[in-house]
Amino acid sequence: MRRLHRVRIGMSKAGPAKAAEAPSNTPRCQRRLTSATTRSRDRRRGTDSIAGSERRQDQLDNEDWEQEQKRLDRQWYQMDEGFDDENNPFPDVSQEYVEKRERELRKQQQQQRKCRSAAAQQTQKDNVAWEENRMLRSGVVQKTQLDEDLDDEIGARVHLLVRNIVPPFLDGRIVFTRQPEPVVPVRDPTSDMAMVCKNGSALVRSWREQRERRRAQKKEWQLAGTRIGDIMGVKRPEEAEREEHLGGDEGGDGRSSHTFRDKMLADDSSASRTPEAAKAAFAKLQRQRKCLPVFAVRHKLLRIIRDHPIVVIVGETGCGKTTQLTQYLHEEGYTKFGMIGCTQPRRVAAMSVAKRVAEEFGTELGQKVGYSIRFEDCTGPDTLIKYMTDGILLRESLREPDLDHYACLILDEAHERSLSTDVLLGLLREIVRRRNDLRLIVTSATMDAGKFSAFFGDVPVFEIPGRTYPVDVLFSKTPGGRLC
Secondary structure (H helix, E strand, O other), rough: OHHHHHHHHHHHHOOHHHHHHHHHOOOOHHHHHHHHHHHHHHHHHHHHHHHHHHHHHHHHHHHHOOOOHHHHHHHHEEEHHHOOOOOOOOOOOOOOHHHHEEEHHHHHHHHHHHHHHHHHHHHHHHHHHHHHHHHHOOOOOOOOOOOHHHHHHHOOOOOOOOOOOOOOOOEEEEEEOOOOOOOOOOOOOOOOOHHHHHHOOOHHHHHHHHHHHHHHHHHHHOOOOOOOHHHOOOOOHHHHHHHHHHHOOOOOOOOOHOHHHHHHHHOOOOHHHOOOHHHHHHHHHHHHHHHHHHHHHHHHHHHHHHHEEEEEEOOOOOOOHHHHHHOOOOHHHHHHHEEEEEEEOHHHHHHHHHHHHHHEEEEEOOOEEEEEOOOOOEEEEEEEEEEEEEEHHHHHHHHHOOOEEEEEEOOOOOOOOOOOHHHHHHHHHHHHHOOOOEEEEEEOOOHHHHHHHOOOOOOOOEEEEEOOOOOOOOOOOOOOOOOO
């Protein structure tokens, strides 16, 4: 390029004429120009080749960069699958360097703990515990510790199948309206079925008319319902049939036909006895009373009842606690302040025990000794001892909350734990707290006396020793079955 420039300068100094003549007259200069042009062309070709190679290199670098980005992204999304020799984001980090960094971090944490005081550490623990509690209560966090055993977590996973059921009032099948008139169920009120239903059956109507006509004909020939018939005491057949069905009870409640008192009195053979035989039977009953196990501990039992408002008595079956305890309380003078009531879980037991006590008492059933069950009340104004079911006493507590007409109450067979018995136990405990003159006695043959004593406030437990006959305990094959 410098030589070409010099040649051009020399041509300009020689003038236009000489310059025009130089290429033809001087072959040496022509060779120089040709060689300079060739070199400049070669240089331009070299420059173009270098630029092309650089562009290709940049393109290769971009492709490598994209491949590297894809590899990094793949490693990022596959971090949960673990690491191996081919997939490891830290291949150049040695294990020695990792252990060194971990030791340094532990040393820094220990130094930070030493620098903090005990109060600061406790404050930080309290703050962390409070934050965890708040997050757990709000539902943001389900648990604070992560279970690393993934197999157990997968095994305990519960799959729920959710069915999107839309209620009828939201799926568009029901249209709400403001129409106040009811919907008529009959589409055609003039149809045959609608007219028959409206007018009624012709057969039924004719039958009713014939029955009324026959009644009217008979009414002319009978005196029932007229003034003369009322004066003469003639009753209508319908009234006589109804009274016969009700058993002739004046109140018309139908209870007189379901009483057991008359049946028990009819079956009793003592009514036909002579006075001497009656005295002998009464003396025999008195001897049997003295042979019972409860007679031997009579004075001790009455002393405990006199000193404590609530007593739990446990005795074997047949020891005489049901029939004799009420008579002992009467002989002690408790009937001067009110009746003595004894509850039984079954109606048959209440009636049979009342009949037995009336015989031992030497009186007729329903006078000084009576019973009260559902639909029947065999008591009178002179009744001193009353046997009844627990439901009757519960009904009386609704009418009279404090049971003022009772001086002593006995809950017999409390171990059966019926619903009425459990309710009575709670009610009587509150009544005894309000009434200091009331005596409550809980008796049973087999019972956990400790629980009942603790329920009433650690009341004394009295056990009646002995039995009149052997008792065998039998177990049912099916659980929950009742033998009685």
